[in-house]
Amino acid sequence: MTEITLNVNKKEYRLTVSEDALLLDVLRNNLGLTGTKRGCEVGECGACTVIMDGKTVNSCLVLAVQAQGSEIRTIEGVAENGKLHPVQQSFLEYDAVQCGFCTPGMVLSAVSLLEKKAHPEETEIKEAIAGNLCRCTGYQPIVKAIKAVGEK
Amino acid sequence: MNIIGKREPRVDALGKVTGAAKFADDYNMPHQLYAAVKYAEFPHAEIVSVDTAKAAALSGVQAVLTAKDVPGSNRFGLGGDIRILADDRTRYLGDVVAVVAAESRALAAQAIDLIEVTYKELPAVFHPEEALKEDAPKIHEQGNEIVHHKLRRGNVEQGFAEADFILEHRFTTQAIEHSYIEPEAALAYPDEQDGFVVIGSLQNFYTSHKAIAAALDLPLSKVQIIQSTMGGSFGGKDESATMLAARAALLAQKTGRPVKMLNSREDSIRQSYKRHPYILYYKWGCRYDGSITAMELKAIADGGAYVSMSPFVTWRSVVQATGPYHCPNVKTDLYAAFTNNNFTGAMRGFGSPQVNFAIESMMDELAEQVGKSPLAVRLLNGFETGSVTATGQRLNHEVSLKHALLEAASASYYGKKWAENRLTKNKSNPIRKGIGISCAYRGVSLGAEGVDAASAVVYIQPDGSVNVSSGIIDMGQGAQTAMSQIVAEVLGINLNRLRFLQPDSGRVADSGPTVASRGTIMGGGAAKIAAENVRAVMEKTLREMTEQEQADFLFENEEIFLKKGNGKGKRVAGFDEVVARCYAKGRPLFASGVRHIAETNWDEETGQGDAYFTYVYGANVAEVEVDTETGRVDVTKFYSVHDVGRAINRSMVEGQIYGGVAMGMGYGIMEEFIQEEGQAKTLNFDEYYIPTALDVPYMKAIILENPDAKGPFGAKSIGEPALEMAAPAIANAIFNATGKRILNLPANLEEVLLGKKLRRKTPRASVSCKIGPL
Ligand code: FES
Ligand code: FES
Numbered sequence: 001m002t003e004i005t006l007n008v009n010k011k012e013y014r015l016t017v018s019e020d021a022l023l024l025d026v027l028r029n030n031l032g033l034t035g036t037k038r039g040c041e042v043g044e045c046g047a048c049t050v051i052m053d054g055k056t057v058n059s060c061l062v063l064a065v066q067a068q069g070s071e072i073r074t075i076e077g078v079a080e081n082g083k084l085h086p087v088q089q090s091f092l093e094y095d096a097v098q099c100g101f102c103t104p105g106m107v108l109s110a111v112s113l114l115e116k117k118a119h120p121e122e123t124e125i126k127e128a129i130a131g132n133l134c135r136c137t138g139y140q141p142i143v144k145a146i147k148a149v150g151e152k
Numbered sequence: 153m154n155i156i157g158k159r160e161p162r163v164d165a166l167g168k169v170t171g172a173a174k175f176a177d178d179y180n181m182p183h184q185l186y187a188a189v190k191y192a193e194f195p196h197a198e199i200v201s202v203d204t205a206k207a208a209a210l211s212g213v214q215a216v217l218t219a220k221d222v223p224g225s226n227r228f229g230l231g232g233d234i235r236i237l238a239d240d241r242t243r244y245l246g247d248v249v250a251v252v253a254a255e256s257r258a259l260a261a262q263a264i265d266l267i268e269v270t271y272k273e274l275p276a277v278f279h280p281e282e283a284l285k286e287d288a289p290k291i292h293e294q295g296n297e298i299v300h301h302k303l304r305r306g307n308v309e310q311g312f313a314e315a316d317f318i319l320e321h322r323f324t325t326q327a328i329e330h331s332y333i334e335p336e337a338a339l340a341y342p343d344e345q346d347g348f349v350v351i352g353s354l355q356n357f358y359t360s361h362k363a364i365a366a367a368l369d370l371p372l373s374k375v376q377i378i379q380s381t382m383g384g385s386f387g388g389k390d391e392s393a394t395m396l397a398a399r400a401a402l403l404a405q406k407t408g409r410p411v412k413m414l415n416s417r418e419d420s421i422r423q424s425y426k427r428h429p430y431i432l433y434y435k436w437g438c439r440y441d442g443s444i445t446a447m448e449l450k451a452i453a454d455g456g457a458y459v460s461m462s463p464f465v466t467w468r469s470v471v472q473a474t475g476p477y478h479c480p481n482v483k484t485d486l487y488a489a490f491t492n493n494n495f496t497g498a499m500r501g502f503g504s505p506q507v508n509f510a511i512e513s514m515m516d517e518l519a520e521q522v523g524k525s526p527l528a529v530r531l532l533n534g535f536e537t538g539s540v541t542a543t544g545q546r547l548n549h550e551v552s553l554k555h556a557l558l559e560a561a562s563a564s565y566y567g568k569k570w571a572e573n574r575l576t577k578n579k580s581n582p583i584r585k586g587i588g589i590s591c592a593y594r595g596v597s598l599g600a601e602g603v604d605a606a607s608a609v610v611y612i613q614p615d616g617s618v619n620v621s622s623g624i625i626d627m628g629q630g631a632q633t634a635m636s637q638i639v640a641e642v643l644g645i646n647l648n649r650l651r652f653l654q655p656d657s658g659r660v661a662d663s664g665p666t667v668a669s670r671g672t673i674m675g676g677g678a679a680k681i682a683a684e685n686v687r688a689v690m691e692k693t694l695r696e697m698t699e700q701e702q703a704d705f706l707f708e709n710e711e712i713f714l715k716k717g718n719g720k721g722k723r724v725a726g727f728d729e730v731v732a733r734c735y736a737k738g739r740p741l742f743a744s745g746v747r748h749i750a751e752t753n754w755d756e757e758t759g760q761g762d763a764y765f766t767y768v769y770g771a772n773v774a775e776v777e778v779d780t781e782t783g784r785v786d787v788t789k790f791y792s793v794h795d796v797g798r799a800i801n802r803s804m805v806e807g808q809i810y811g812g813v814a815m816g817m818g819y820g821i822m823e824e825f826i827q828e829e830g831q832a833k834t835l836n837f838d839e840y841y842i843p844t845a846l847d848v849p850y851m852k853a854i855i856l857e858n859p860d861a862k863g864p865f866g867a868k869s870i871g872e873p874a875l876e877m878a879a880p881a882i883a884n885a886i887f888n889a890t891g892k893r894i895l896n897l898p899a900n901l902e903e904v905l906l907g908k909k910l911r912r913k914t915p916r917a918s919v920s921c922k923i924g925p926l
Contacts, residue, residue, distance in 0.1 A: 034178035035171020037383075039333045040417040044837035047333055075171035088169040092161050095803035098811065099628025100168030101334040101383030107169060126845040133837060135331050135384050136628045138810030139845040141803075 004068040008033070009077025017064040024048045024059040026067075027074060035075035035104045039133070046132030049105035050074050056112045058131070075104035078111060086149045087111050094145035098136035105132045110146045119150040154708065155641045156865050159803040162633045163652055164381070164626065176337035176353040176380040177414055184339070184410035185214055187403050188260035190250040190267045191422070192242030195492040195830030196276035196289065199238060199269060202250055206266040212255040213263045215406040222402060224369030228362075229391055231459025233292060234495075236367055236398045241274070243291055243457035244492050245830050246423040248395070253403040253411050278830055280454040280489040281431065291457065291490040298455045299463040301470045303484040303759025305542055308437075311446025311481030315437030319517055323434065323510040324896045327454070327825040328427035328818075329834070330499055331842050332627075334383020335420040336393045340400040341410035347374035348404060352397040353382050355389035355625055356665035361657045364398045368405050375401070377657040385627035386815070387498035390665070391460055392424035418835045425460055425497035426825050428453040428488070430469075430506040434514055437481075442522045442529045446481035447542075449473050451507070455488040456495035461502075462488040464602070468503035468595065471763040474542045475511035476553050476593035477533040482542045484759065492830045500812070504594060504876040505819060509897060512590040512880030516887060525570060526589050526884065527561050535593060535769075544760040550858035552795040553769040557591050559854050560771040560793045569775070573888050582781040586889025590881040591771040595764025596862075596869050597670035600754035604670070604765075605746060606663040608678035610639055610686045612741035616728040618645070620682075621653040623663025624675025629871055630804040631671040635679040637800050638864050642683035644707030645727055661744070669768075669869030672800060674747050676864040681745030689741055693734045698724055749862060766860050768868050770794040772813075774881035775849070778889040783905030785821045787849040787882055795856040797868030802855065805870050809853040812874020814843045820879035821899045822847070828911070 006013045008031060017026055024041075027033045027050070039047030041060045048059040051073040078085045087110045090096070097103050106129055113120055113128040120128070125146045126139075134142065167173040204216040219226050219239035226236050238247040250267050254260040275289040282288055283296040290296060312318060338352035348368060354360045357377045365375040377397075382389065400413035415423070430453050437446035451469065455462040466486045473484045519529040535541070537551040561567060569587045576585070598604045608622035620639050626632040632652040640647050653659070663675065687707065694705050694712060704715040705724065712730055714721035725733075734741055754761035775789040792809045799805045822841050826833040834840035859866020883894040886904060896903055902910045 028178075029180075033171075034174070037175070037334070038177065039335065040837050042417070042836050042838055045333055045417075079170055084169070091169050092165050095159070095162065095165075095807050097162060097165040097168045098630070098807055099332070099334070099382060099384040100165070100173050101175060101332075101628075103168045104171050129845045131844075133331075133333055133842060133844065135333055135386070135815070135842060136811045137807060138812075138814035138851060139843075139848050140810045140851055141807060143845065 002065050004065055006067055007071045009074060019065055021064045022060055023062040023064050023067050026064040027059060033074050033076050037101055037104060046105045046109065047102055049108045049132060051108055051112050056109050075107060078107060085111060086152065087114065087146065090145040090149045094141045094148060096137060096141040096145040102132055102134040106134065106142055114149060122147060153641060155637045155647060156800055157798065157802065160633065160637055160647055160801055162630055163636050163650065164632055173381045175334055175383050176339065176351060179339045179351050179380065180412065181339065181341055181410040184412050185253040185255060185403065185407060186257040186260050187251055187253050187400055187411050187413040188264050189248040190264050192238060192245050192247035192249060193269065194242055194271055194273050195245050196274045196291065197242050197271035198274060199241060199249060200272055201270045203268040204250060207252060207263040210259070210263050210266060212259045213252060214409065215253045215403055216250060216263065216267070217402055217406060218250045221406070222367055225366040228366065228394065229458060229460055230463065234391055234395065234458045234460070236395055244494055245832065246494055251399045251403060253407055276492040276830060278491050278493055280452045280491055283489040283491045284452065284487060291492060296490040298459055298488040298490060299466055301467055301486045301759065302757065303470050303473065303482060303542060305544065305760070306481035308446045308448050308481045308483040312437040315445045316440045317438055317521065319436045319438055319514060319521065321434055321514065321895060323432040323513065325430045325506045325509060326897050327429045327496065328499060328823055329421055329825045329840055330386045330388030331840070332384030332386060332388055335415040335417055336389060336396045337414045338397040338400045339410060339412050340397065340404040342404060342408055343376065347376065348401055349376045349378060350397050350401050351378045351380050352393060353380055353389055354393045354397060355385040355627060357625065357655065357657060358623065358662045359390065359665060360394040360397055363394050364401050367398045368401055379625060379655045382625065382627040386500040387502065388424060390498055395423065417837065421835045421840065422832055425456065425495045427499040428455070428462070428465055428496040428506065432506065432510045434510050436514055436518065438518050438521065440522055442518060442524050442532050444477060444479045444533055447474050447479045449484045451486045453488040454491050454493060454496060456491055456493045458495040460495050460497035462496065465498065465503040469507045470759055471543055471595060472504055472593070473507050475508070475515065476535045476591060476769065478535070478539060479542060493827050494832065500815065501872050501876045504592065504872065505879060508592050508877050509880045509883065512877065513883055513893065516884045517893065525567060527557060527566060530557055530591055543763045545762045547767060549766055549860055551769060552856055552858050553591060553593060556769050556771040556793045556795060556856060559856065560589065560773045560791050563852060563854060564773040564775070564791045566773050570888060582779055584778050584780055584889040586776045586778060586885040586887070588774050588881045588884025588888055589771065590877040590884060592877040593767050593769050594873050594876065596673055596766050596768055597764065599764040600752035600761055604664065604674065604750065605748040606674035606678045607661040607744060607746050608635065608675060608682045609660050609744045610682040612686055612731055614735045616649065616731045618650045619653050620650055620679060621655055621660050622675045622679055623655055623660040624671045625655065625666040627666070629671060629808060630801065631666065631675055633804060634672050634676055634800045638676050638679045639683040642680055642687060645710055669871040669873065672867050673863045673869055676800065676867060677747030678745045680864040681747055682743050685743035685745055686741050689739050690730050690734060693730060693737060693739065694724060697733065766862050766868060768795055768873050770873050770877060772877045772881040774885045776882060776885040776889060778886055778904065780890060783901035785886060785899055785904060787817055790849045790851045791854065792851065792874065793854040793856060794870055794873050795858055796870045797860040797863045798857050798866035799855050800865065800867050805855055806853040808870045809874045810851050813851050813878050814848050816875040816878025817848065817882065818843050819897060820882040824898055
């Protein structure tokens with residue numbers, strides 16, 4: 001067991017975790033942040049996407065101890081002060097959500113892209129979410145929703 | 153109409169964008185145990201003995217169960233043959249011989265390794281045609297033929313004799329993994345009155361409910377199933393999810409503690425059933441004018457280890473085996489066979505994608521042979537209102553097939569591009585463009601082989617807010633929103649008054665499975681009736697209020713008016729006011745509705761009858777670029793036209809179309825669940841490829857509306873039609889680009905380049921190492 005500190009959604013946590021614990025498991029099990037989803041555990045589906053120190057990562061590929069001292073943003077930290085983030089709002093508007101299992105990861109990939117580039121091209125959007133699998137929507141409404149945020 | 157047809161936001165979307173939505177694995181309880189499974193080690197073997205002593209002795213292990221420990225019925229499913237825990241034999245490598253509950257996931261896995269099973273290996277069979285041979289090893293006592301459906305119409309011998317030429321092909325289609333992004337999970341726990349509660353990701357929880365209660369040997373009333381938000385299903389979370397939930401419940405019963413059972417992706421793919429692979433031998437008798445004189449089909453579906461939905465899946469294939477085309481003489485024989493592969497069952501499309509691929513490829517071949525355009529040949533042979541299908545059913549509703557074809561063709565400039573692509577064969581450019589068309593018809597809902605009824609409940613609370621519930625499950629397709637819109641329309645209220653409650657086995661009567669694109673037509677139908685029933689109570693009160701015994705009322709925009717002819721008369725009251733009056737008079741506003749449609753009939757021997765109570769029609773056009781040096785197919789544009797009867801929610805209909813096209817594209821060119829000697833080789837998304845955002849084409853959804861008398865506000869269905877004709881449109885586009893006919897799905901690099909699949913001989917890393925839960 002090792003002690004680590006994490007800053008998750010602007011809150012400091014001091015945690016004792018086992019060396020092989022995944023960031024995904026620590027977020028879900030230790031912190032109860034179940035909005036981060038488990039889909040494949042091999043870094044292919046993107047359901048577990050979080051933003052770590054400004055970059056999107058698959059939290060199933062990051063050991064909790066590797067995240068020591070990092071700033072992490074999960075889906076629970078995207079809406080602020082009870083106000084939806086424009087990406088979330090746009091997902092609702094463009095019907096970019098069906099079953100919703102990919103949605104947290106998609107939203108975070110989109111938020112991260114838009115923070116780097118406010119008006120992304122369609123191909124840039126597609127590239128940014130290429131690591132987030134969605135089986136329901138065919139991606140088109142998601143791409144539209146993200147594009148619309150950039151166009152606002 | 154005020155709410156029907158609008159692009160209303162989904163009622164369940166908010167919680168999904170904030171992370172608040174709770175999926176099965178998001179439920180936890182204090183004191184819960186974690187479960188793990190011991191897999192079969194041979195695809196076909198007798199289980200001689202299972203030694204669980206060492207596992208049970210491990211500290212932290214609370215229970216180890218084998219088939220012997222199941223108090224009630226260990227078997228369930230349509231064929232009564234799916235084992236919750238393998239008892240006599242193992243029949244595929246996803247069978248589970250024992251389960252463990254322990255204090256942690258890691259401990260449970262450790263205990264699994266200590267279980268020792270002694271087997272007597274039996275000869276196995278992995279190919280359905282082999283399995284049907286006389287001397288094949290028998291997987292079940294009754295032999296390997298699961299079902300043989302027949303259809304006989306006219307006289308095919310005579311039909312072939314009348315033909316100018318014969319078209320014959322052997323097609324194969326592959327097994328497909330549903331690939332819902334949420335793997336199966338369940339939490340089972342004892343309740344306060346010696347019953348059990350199971351929270352799970354279950355598509356057809358009424359069947360799960362029965363199987364779980366039977367396994368625990370408890371009455372249905374003592375087992376409560378709660379449906380969690382579902383992370384996709386596509387037909388896939390039926391028996392596989394039931395197995396998992398039942399195992400969790402058995403462990404909860406044994407230990408008296410909550411038990412969490414969770415599939416890793418590898419567990420999910422290893423255990424779950426797939427889309428049926430088919431081998432299809434099609435023979436068509438054709439005339440030089442492009443018409444069809446006869447059609448004969450023999451097809452064999454790989455049913456895998458258990459019956460599951462094979463009889464129904466293959467039945468739909470038989471009904472739709474001629475496609476939406478006139479054919480006077482038809483002979484169809486469809487077999488499903490047991491093998492030692494993963495069992496196969498329901499998946500979006502349900503027996504239609506396989507035959508559609510073959511039919512629509514044949515239709516293009518026919519056009520090629522007679523020198524006509526594929527569109528012209530379809531228009532020549534296609535059904536119209538009043539046409540009679542191969543099963544002898546007269547189509548009395550609006551048959552919009554040709555309308556759909558023409559829409560798809562004009563939106564895509566099909567005719568012009570098709571002709572151009574055939575001419576441009578610029579030899580120096582390896583990238584060739586192609587365009588392909590397809591169409592299909594589809595029987596709506598279950599059809600003549602199932603009892604078709606669904607229920608819904610509407611409860612207007614004393615303050616005028618409304619709860620709706622139904623036994624139809626929302627797996628992401630938007631059933632809750634569609635049903636809410638229907639209720640809101642009937643009651644003339646805003647959607648934000650409504651709150652949909654997740655179904656629960658004690659709340660709404662058995663509604664049958666949420667399959668066969670029946671959610672809107674059946675669940676929506678039931679919701680409409682429930683809302684009308686509750687409105688009738690309000691109308692009674694309204695008649696007293698207005699002192700007009702014969703009056704009719706109009707419910708609109710939160711207000712109620714007297715009806716004047718067909719129009720709006722004097723305002724009577726606001727919605728809330730009437731609700732309050734009802735309660736003051738001791739009339740609670742609670743009603744249920746049942747939609748039951750029984751207008752189907754069928755003769756097993758001849759395959760004749762009214763197979764489905766209504767049908768839908770659609771057409772697809774795909775544009776591709778084929779790299780003739782590598783065989784890579786890039787789908788660049790896709791046009792998808794569907795007559796949905798009426799779109800309850802346009803955005804959601806489009807959403808179904810986009811998702812269906814993407815999945816159909818995966819079926820066409822990318823996806824294949826590969827098994828060798830029963831061993832799954834594509835156990836996770838690193839080897840099983842589904843389309844990503846970079847793979848999908850630009851998609852244009854075109855909605856046609858010909859309201860159907862059978863559906864609520866005329867609505868029919870879209871979930872499965874959206875997918876079922878995408879692959880042949882792509883295959884036909886590949887032909888247009890290259891002149892190569894794709895006979896085997898998927899049209900991946902090898903298939904396009906070499907016309908066959910290459911198979912790696914040596915085991916892959918993920919297969920050679922041991923597979924198990926973490
Ligand atoms: S769970 Fe991490 S990428 Fe799939
Ligand atoms: S909405 Fe279901 S996986 Fe994306």
